[in-house]
Amino acid sequence: MQLQDKVALVTGGASGIGRGAALKFAQEGARVGLIDVTPDALEEAAAEVDAAGPGAIPLLADVRDPAALDAAVAQLIDRFGRLDILLANAGINGVWAAVDDITPDEYDQTMDINLKGSFLSINAALPHLRKAGGAIVITSSVNGTRMFSNCGASVYAASKAAQLALGKMLAIELARDRIRVNVICPGSVRTNISRNTTHRGRENLRYLRQAPAGNVPLTDGEPATPEQVARVLLFLVSDMASHVTGEVIYIDGAQSLLFG
Amino acid sequence: MLLEGKVALVTGAASGIGRATALRFAQEGARVGLLDFNPDTLDEAAAEVDAAGPGAVPLLADVRDPDALAAAVAQLTERCGQLNILFANAGIPGVWAPVEDITSDQFDRLISVNVKGTFLSVQAALPALRARGGSIVITSSVTGTHMYSDSGASVYATTKAAQLAFGKMLAFELAQDRIRVNIVCPGGVTTNILDHITYRNLEKLPSRIEHTGGVPLTDGEAATPDQIASVVLFLVSAEASYVTGEVVVVDGAASILRG
Numbered sequence: 001m002q003l004q005d006k007v008a009l010v011t012g013g014a015s016g017i018g019r020g021a022a023l024k025f026a027q028e029g030a031r032v033g034l035i036d037v038t039p040d041a042l043e044e045a046a047a048e049v050d051a052a053g054p055g056a057i058p059l060l061a062d063v064r065d066p067a068a069l070d071a072a073v074a075q076l077i078d079r080f081g082r083l084d085i086l087l088a089n090a091g092i093n094g095v096w097a098a099v100d101d102i103t104p105d106e107y108d109q110t111m112d113i114n115l116k117g118s119f120l121s122i123n124a125a126l127p128h129l130r131k132a133g134g135a136i137v138i139t140s141s142v143n144g145t146r147m148f149s150n151c152g153a154s155v156y157a158a159s160k161a162a163q164l165a166l167g168k169m170l171a172i173e174l175a176r177d178r179i180r181v182n183v184i185c186p187g188s189v190r191t192n193i194s195r196n197t198t199h200r201g202r203e204n205l206r207y208l209r210q211a212p213a214g215n216v217p218l219t220d221g222e223p224a225t226p227e228q229v230a231r232v233l234l235f236l237v238s239d240m241a242s243h244v245t246g247e248v249i250y251i252d253g254a255q256s257l258l259f260g
Numbered sequence: 261m262l263l264e265g266k267v268a269l270v271t272g273a274a275s276g277i278g279r280a281t282a283l284r285f286a287q288e289g290a291r292v293g294l295l296d297f298n299p300d301t302l303d304e305a306a307a308e309v310d311a312a313g314p315g316a317v318p319l320l321a322d323v324r325d326p327d328a329l330a331a332a333v334a335q336l337t338e339r340c341g342q343l344n345i346l347f348a349n350a351g352i353p354g355v356w357a358p359v360e361d362i363t364s365d366q367f368d369r370l371i372s373v374n375v376k377g378t379f380l381s382v383q384a385a386l387p388a389l390r391a392r393g394g395s396i397v398i399t400s401s402v403t404g405t406h407m408y409s410d411s412g413a414s415v416y417a418t419t420k421a422a423q424l425a426f427g428k429m430l431a432f433e434l435a436q437d438r439i440r441v442n443i444v445c446p447g448g449v450t451t452n453i454l455d456h457i458t459y460r461n462l463e464k465l466p467s468r469i470e471h472t473g474g475v476p477l478t479d480g481e482a483a484t485p486d487q488i489a490s491v492v493l494f495l496v497s498a499e500a501s502y503v504t505g506e507v508v509v510v511d512g513a514a515s516i517l518r519g
Contacts, residue, residue, distance in 0.1 A: 171513045175476030217435030218504050228502040235494045243487040245477050246513040254505040257432045 002238040003030035007080045009073065010034055011063050011121050012090030014041040016191030017139060019049075020226030021087055021233045026053025028234060030085065033076035035059045035069075035121075055080065063090045063117030069124035083128035085237045088118040089139040091159075093193055096152035097200035107155050114159035118166060126174075133178030135237040138167040142187045145248070146256040151205035160185075164248060171246030180245035182236045187216065187252025188223035218253030262497040263290035267340040269333065270294055271323055271381050272350030274301035276451030277399060279309075280485030281347055281492045286313025288493060290345065293336035295319040295329075295381075315340070323350045323377030329384035343388035345496045348381045349399040350374075351419070353453055356412035357460035367415055374419035378426060386439075393438030395496040398427040402447045405507070406515035411465040420445075424507060431505030440504035442495045447511025448475065448482035477512030 008025045012018035013034025022032045026049045034049060036042040039060055046058035057079055059072035077083060094110035095102055118138055129136070143150050144157030145164050167183040174181055214221020232251050235241055250256060268285045272278035273294035282292045286309045294309060296302040299320055306318035317339055321328035337343055354370035355362055378398055389396070403410050404417030405424050424443050431441040474480045491510050494500055509515060 168516055172476050172516050175513050176479075178477070180477065217432055218438070218440065218502065224502040231499040231501070232503060235499055240490040240494055242490075243477065243483040243510050243512050244491060244508070246516045247509050249503070249508065250506050251502050252505075253502050254431050254435050257428060257505045 001029035002234060002240070003028040003085070006030040006084040007076070007082050008032045008085035008087065008237070009076060009083060009125055010087040010089060011117070012036060012139075014038055014045045016193060017186065017189060017226050017229050018087065018089040019045045020230040021089065022049045022056065023052055024227070024230035024234050025085070025237070026050075026056060028238075029054060031055040031080045033057050033059050033072065033080070035061050035063065035072055035090065037062050063121055064112045066120050066124065069120055073124045073128065077128060082132070083125055084132065084134040086121065086125040086129065086134070086136045087139070087233060087237070088121045088136065090117050090121070091139060093153070093156055093197035095198045095200060096150075096156065096202055097198075098152065098202075098205060099154050101200055102155055110155045111159050114156070115162045115166070118163050122170065129179050130177045134180075136167075136170070136174075136179060136181045137233055137236050138163050138181070138183045140164045140167070140183050140185045140248070142185050142250060142252050142256045145185050146250065147259055149259050152199070152202040168246050168248075175245060180241070182241070182244060182246070183248045184229065184232060184236070185248060185250045185252070186224060186229050187250070187255040189229055190223045190225055215258065216253040216255045217258055224251055224253065261289040262493060262499065263288040263345070266290040266344040267336065267342050268292045268345035268347065268496070269336055269343060269385055270347040270349060271377070272296060272399075274298050274305045276453060277446065277449060277485050277488045278347070278349040279305045281349070281489040282309045282316070283312055284486065284489040284493050285345070285496075286310075286316060288497075289314060291315040291340045293317045293319050293332065293340075295321050295323070295332055295350070297322045323381055324372050326380050326384065329380055333384045333388060337388050342391065343385060344392070344394045346381065346385040346389065346394070346396045347399075347492060347496070348378045348396065350377050350381070351399060353413075353416050353457040355458045355460060356410070356416065356462065358412065358464050359414050361461050362415055370415050370419055374416075375422045375426070378423050382430065389439050390437050396427075396430070396439060396441045397492050397495050398423050398441070398443045400424045400427070400443050400445045400507070402445050402509060402511050402515045405445050406509060407519060409518060412459065412462050428505050428507075435504060440500070442500070442503060442505070443507045444488065444492055444495065445507055445509045445511070446483060446488050447509070447514040449488055450482045450484055474518070475512040475514045476517055483510060483512065
């Protein structure tokens with residue numbers, strides 16, 4: 001039980017990587033608050049996480065809304081008394097299209113959820129993390145940090161690069177408060193994020209790529225399971241990584257060695 | 261018990277990071293072969309690791325010697341029946357001096373222990389690792405990969421950069437054999453490696469920038485060997501089953517502060 005007596009907050013906790021991480025944290029003894037925007041999926045995820053550990057609560061909030069985030073954190077503290085771990089994970093792929101086919105509003109939506117949402121989540125959690133030290137992990141991506149060949153994903157990639165820079169800057173800034181800040185960069189993961197991607201006219205872009213033996217060398221193309229990503233997140237927020245901060249961990253089965 | 265039933269080979273295992281990692285592996289259920297060239301400390305380390313887990317074997321060998329490495333691996337697999345994990349960790353700091361004061365022999369020695377030693381250790385372990393997939397971790401450093409301001413460490417840094425590139429190339433090459441390869445880059449660690457640096461004429465070099473604290477996370481405290489060992493344990497375990505070709509810096513953010 002690596003997270004006994006800890007309290008964790010996971011944004012984007014209703015599905016995919018966030019849900020897998022919330023479940024893993026609970027199995028390791030943490031009480032968990034799950035933030036998401038879809039009420040039904042959130043309730044279902046929170047019930048599953050609750051059953052797997054010492055307690056979980058659904059926190060309905062949009063990460064673009066600072067007042068909603070503050071209320072969610074207040075509710076979590078009220079219920080569990082403390083906060084040790086923040087997984088700033090909520091994110092969308094948004095519109096993948098030629099750059100001149102992306103509207104300013106679509107740009108804003110991707111940036112607001114992925115980047116500003118991380119900023120606001122951290123700000124909401126920080127007063128409580130500061131009390132006893134803690135750990136923050138931000139979900140970035142191979143796209144925008146090591147891979148730049150997913151044509152059409154330019155805005156998504158920009159948001160992911162920005163999240164990485166935010167995380168590394170905060171690692172230094174928050175070191176004196178004994179808050180470790182790390183970043184994960186998953187490659188392809190078996191989640192529903194790609195179903196929620198709006199592809200528009202990408203077939204007109206050149207250089208859409210495919211390797212003969214699949215895109216992931218370690219698995220002949222199989223994506224990671226959310227569980228495989230969750231185990232890395234558990235490591236980063238646990239004492240096993242007590243001297244690891246400002247670090248970026250790629251979970252991609254060597255995909256980013258194959259594609260730049 | 262993250263390594264139940266596994267067999268690990270650790271080079272440079274008689275001291276520092278290697279010894280702490282061998283111990284950690286044993287505590288997690290692995291049988292461990294400890295390879296080093298220093299017989300006195302090797303026996304002592306192997307006894308400690310043996311007492312902490314299901315078994316440990318001291319393997320006296322120089323990582324520059326392919327025959328000695330092959331014999332060590334044969335001895336380990338004969339004893340334990342398999343090999344799942346290689347921690348290629350043996351390394352020396354060598355001579356830290358202005359570049360014109362480093363001799364060709366000193367250059368060769370550093371490259372052959374750190375880089376060729378890694379190459380030869382991987383080659384020796386590979387047939388056994390291929391049998392059922394496995395995991396390799398290589399000890400590089402922040403110096404030469406994330407930091408370039410340690411005065412006089414130019415050759416040491418070169419070896420560490422080379423080890424990183426070698427590891428990433430191997431991650432790709434060995435993926436089809438389901439062998440994961442990752443690299444750990446420690447910052448300052450409380451080992452005796454600093455005692456083994458031969459410093460020479462450093463006063464001729466620009467002094468590096470000293471920031472308050474040096475290590476932001478700990479106000480300057482170096483990592484303990486166990487803090488590196490727990491990261492290596494994570495990387496070789498099934499917890500990191502989708503992680504390969506990855507470089508993990510363990511430096512309390514020191515390399516963000518100082519390049």
